[in-house]
Amino acid sequence: MPTVWFIRHAESETDIGLPSATPLTVPLTPKGFEQAQLIARTFTIRPELVVTSSYARSYQTAIPTLHRFPDARHEEWAVHEFRYLAQSLNAEKTTLEDRRKHVDAYWSRLDPSYKDGEGAESFADFMNRAYQVLGQLKQHDEDAIAVFTHGQFILSVLSWLMGLSYDMLQFRYLLLANRIPNGAILKVSLQRGKRVSLSPFRISHLPSRTEATIR
Numbered sequence: 697m698p699t700v701w702f703i704r705h706a707e708s709e710t711d712i713g714l715p716s717a718t719p720l721t722v723p724l725t726p727k728g729f730e731q732a733q734l735i736a737r738t739f740t741i742r743p744e745l746v747v748t749s750s751y752a753r754s755y756q757t758a759i760p761t762l763h764r765f766p767d768a769r770h771e772e773w774a775v776h777e778f779r780y781l782a783q784s785l786n787a788e789k790t791t792l793e794d795r796r797k798h799v800d801a802y803w804s805r806l807d808p809s810y811k812d813g814e815g816a817e818s819f820a821d822f823m824n825r826a827y828q829v830l831g832q833l834k835q836h837d838e839d840a841i842a843v844f845t846h847g848q849f850i851l852s853v854l855s856w857l858m859g860l861s862y863d864m865l866q867f868r869y870l871l872l873a874n875r876i877p878n879g880a881i882l883k884v885s886l887q888r889g890k891r892v893s894l895s896p897f898r899i900s901h902l903p904s905r906t907e908a909t910i911r
Contacts, residue, residue, distance in 0.1 A: 700833055700884045701743070701842045702850045706731035707878040708753040715789035719777060724756045731879040731902060736760035738881065738901045744838035745769050749776035749845055757879075758844040768842075775829055777846040778822045782813025808864050819864050826852035827861075834886050847876040857884070857892050877902065 706728035709716065716722045724732065735757065746761060746768050748754045754776070762770055781798050792799075802812060808819040817825075830853060833841060851870055860866050879902050885893035 698833060698836055698838050698841045698886055699741075700886060701739075701840075702853060702882040702884060703735060703757070703842060703844050704847050704850060704876045704878055704880050705751070705753040705757040705844060706735070710792060711878060713791055713793070715791045715794070717789045719751060719779070721752050723752055728753070728878065729756070732757045733760045734901045734903075735879055735881070736764045738898070739764070739842070741840050743768050743840045743842040745771065745836065745841045747771055747773045747775060747841065747843040747845075749773070749849075751776050751846070754844045754846065758842070761842060761844075773829060773832065773843075774825050775843055775845040775849050778819075778848040778852070779815065779817050780812055780819070780822070782811075782816040803868055806864050806868075808862055819867075820862060822848075823852055823855070823862055827856055829853070830856060830886075850876055850882060853884075854882075854894075857894065 705724075707725045708722045708728055709725055710719070710722050711728075712725060739761065742765050743761070746758055746765070748758045748770070750772055755772075758770070762768065780802050781795060798812075802810075808823075811818045811821075826849060833843075848871065851867070851874065855861060855863075855867055855870065860870070876897065877899050879899070881898040881901075883895035883898070
């Protein structure tokens with residue numbers, strides 16, 4: 697079983713409050729492209745497999761790493777952000793603040809099976825997706841895998857590893873209490889027959905950052 701680096705994408709336009717019509721195509725900012733370069737330099741072991749989501753900001757973050765390790769295989773997996781709002785699929789550009797009331801309304805339901813509308817997924821669907829990705833990772837023969845993903849997805853993986861899984865309220869608390877910085881790296885060792893080993897979130901490669909952990 698592999699050692700996996702879960703990497704939150706670098707700074708994107710929505711991270712600095714710019715509007716977007718769909719989360720799929722949101723690009724990195726100039727600062728985000730610089731962060732992506734710094735992430736690529738942190739690897740002391742060559743990743744044999746580089747995984748990205750279908751979102752532009754995930755792939756753009758991975759590009760420098762793919763350039764540094766051209767022999768690494770690249771695959772697109774279902775490691776995208778939690779798509780719980782159907783409103784985010786509208787053609788009209790909105791900011792996070794514009795969507796705030798819809799976000800609050802969704803989480804106030806605390807209904808794991810609720811779907812907001814076409815194109816949205818339920819919390820249960822989201823957590824099942826994270827569980828399936830963990831299963832995929834455990835089945836791979838590679839010793840080193842880099843997964844360029846999103847903050848909420850990383851927290852969903854942590855929820856499974858900590859045994860929270862379908863507890864939607866605890867996940868919401870985890871989400872509100874622990875904002876994963878853009879470009880942060882979580883190292884997870886999935887060793888067969890042993891307890892899962894988690895390292896602290898690494899952010900020392902990012903300018904003006906100090907080390908931090910999920911508590």
